[in-house]
């Protein structure tokens with residue numbers, strides 16, 4: 065908003081995004097209401113290109129519709145650990161009981177819809193020049209979590225900074241999903257978007273992780289869907305409200321674990 069000459073408030077008109085900008089989405093997790101809200105916002109912002117970092121399915125009640133929509137709208141799609149587990153029943157990672165139950169339910173739904181072939185051949189990483197896109201981390205693209213603290217609550221900053229120093233040799237910016245939390249990690253520290261600051265300028269030589277947050281199951285205590293728009297020198301975090309109670313009702317109606325419905329409203 066800007067204040068006009070006579071003191072009236074003039075809504076700021078957002079300029080269309082340039083052609084070299086792109087949106088990055090991740091961890092839709094079968095949440096069609098959240099995905100549709102995010103795609104509408106991407107369109108409203110004038111962003112033409114979208115990349116998906118994986119975990120389009122798992123947990124949520126609409127894996128088929130989400131998969132079809134991501135196929136139709138995203139220029140590039142990565143393999144997430146949930147897609148990997150759907151394709152490899154004997155090789156499931158350590159999923160908790162509700163994730164495991166949702167995984168088996170999702171596999172059957174995709175099998176009946178003949179959508180399992182749509183997951184085959186996907187990779188958990190993709191590079192375009194100095195940008196690397198992964199599901200998990202630069203060291204383990206499929207299953208490692210980029211975390212700010214380890215499971216015991218200790219800061220992981222030194223390990224993350226070491227990874228940026230040692231691993232970021234053939235790329236400069238690594239976009240990650242999987243952890244469901246929006247933040248930037250540089251060799252100097254972690255930066256968090258919040259209501260007053262959701263835009264970050266990226267200096268030309270800076271190496272950093274861009275953790276894009278989750279569309280369909282945010283875990284940063286903000287239930288709104290999250291995604292990133294990147295413009296080469298700028299990272300914009302966007303939050304989009306969506307009717308999560310409708311998604312939660314579908315989860316319960318499908319017989320999926322109730323915890324998966326409750327957490328949508330809590331954002332964790």
Ligand SMILES: [Fe+2]
Pocket residue numbers: 119144145146199241242243
């Ligand atoms: Fe994941």
